[in-house]
Amino acid sequence: MTSNNLSKDHVDVVVIGGGSAGLGAAIALGRSLRSVVVVDAGRPRNAPSDHAHNVLGREGISPVELVAAGRAEAIAYGVRFVDDAVSEATRAADGFSIATASGREIVARRLILATGLVDVLPEVDGVAQCWGKTVLHCPYCHGYEVRGQCIGILATGPMATHQALLFNQLSDDVTVFAHTATPDVESLKQLAALGIPVVEGEVSRLDREGTEVRAVVLADGAEYPLDAVVVGPKFEARAQVYEWLGGEVTEHPMGYFVETGLMGKTPIDGVWAAGNIADLSAMVSVSSGAGVMAGAAVNADLVAEDAATALELAAVR
Template sequence: MQDIVIIGGSFAGLAAAMQLGRARRRVIVLDTGLNRNRYAEAAHNFLGHDGTPPAELLHKARHQLQAYPSVKLVSARADSVSGEADAFQIETASGETIAGRRLIFSHGIVDDFPPIPGFAESWGKTVIHCPFCHGFEVAGKRWGLVYSSPMSLHATSLYGDWTDDISLFLDGHSLNAEERSRLEMRGIKIHDARLTAIEHDKGQLRSVLLADGAEIQLDALYAHPRNRPSADFHTQLGLATKETPTGIMLAVDDKGATSRPGIYAAGDLVSGMHSISFASASASLAAMGAQSSMLA
């Protein structure tokens, strides 16, 4: 039996595995290899590694984990989870059963892309979700934002730190007169019509096409598609969740503990703020929580 089974081997999962491996705990990490930021050419705001491709960071982390003999990395997909603390069972897609005393969920989230031609092809390149992650490279250029929730109105203020050329695409949503006037006074260009297509060259944005026939030239388009956990373990186990503007996340305490004893979670699953730094930090806390819970 493993001390801890970690489901998800991207940044959060590997950070938890390293901390537990250094504590000489028996750990197995199950990973599908589908890290959420695989679309991005470079990762930013990760101290000491700014501008490094995500795949390169993950490759190096996996190599470093080889120094810890109690940690095992397995390429596999977990299909179901059952049991309770000290007696969890994980069934993989290949039919293998793995037993563990504790669980750490770090399988992340998936984004449900809208059916707009060019959106998926440009995602992570010039159709992006975070100015802190990608804004510096397109600072001072023409930005667009697809309205997704009232938080989008706050985003137009935030983006002003990077550019003064901002277009807000309501995409069929409505604004009241007061909100519209306030935005226009700040120089925000508002477009009411729905987006119909994104014109791009291998993911490099050129313009967006609207249902009213307009074509708006842009260099970057910010969008926040709905997202969801990449597996339904929270449903299988009845774990408490919390709503975010773009989906749900697992509810955890300050040590990553979920609503069910023995189960911890980290990374994009537990935070509306998505970055490698936040994922790694939350994974370290979850690892500490899981380890502490097994002490006599």
């Protein structure tokens, strides 16, 4: 069950974010008998998707079902959950003080950020409405489901040609719509050599039925029937807590992220990061694994600190 009665608590670790990365970290720590609270605002990036893929042993599972199963596993190891947003994060004498929107305060010795990222979509009518269904970005997450179909690549940045090549592996009916980012000369040659047409002109909207794409409609009114559209979102890490603590995000051609070292350690002492906040390309299984590694690293750090404290106490006896 979810704990909703924490006014002020002292724990070993607070994990912010209850998706795959956060749950992976929480379970690793719970299995090491650490006191752990997961604070989760309930805004999973993959909420629009019906299925998660490349998850070993759970291929095609609903993201909602996957998180529910992970929560149950974490709770079985003593992890507590607070369904709330973090409103403030500061340094405390004994670690970090985390305040939530509903007024809880949790003090933790260590902090793991697993808050993920936000997909900033192209501002084309129909893209947001079909996102995660028939508007896609990753061939490994959803490409198999549109194999052999008529696929359009909406070019908004430098990755459009790369996406076209990847989806061309899955279908012989791929078209690039130049939109706001016409491919360079070399890319055009490469696309032509592979028989991938490029349509000039800005896209005004997607013709759709519910979440099903039917066609791309250009500003001049021309329509091109399609089954799926591939876009290149800007990936913005949910890094507000990190910035509150004095951290700085790292720019990336596709957005920005929190840069980490070995096993997710950030430049801020006592803070680790795992999942999409630190790796913009991480899929569900990768995020989960990164969370486990971050959890293991935090436990080892706490073990070392406890041993050093014990040694100091023994020296003064």
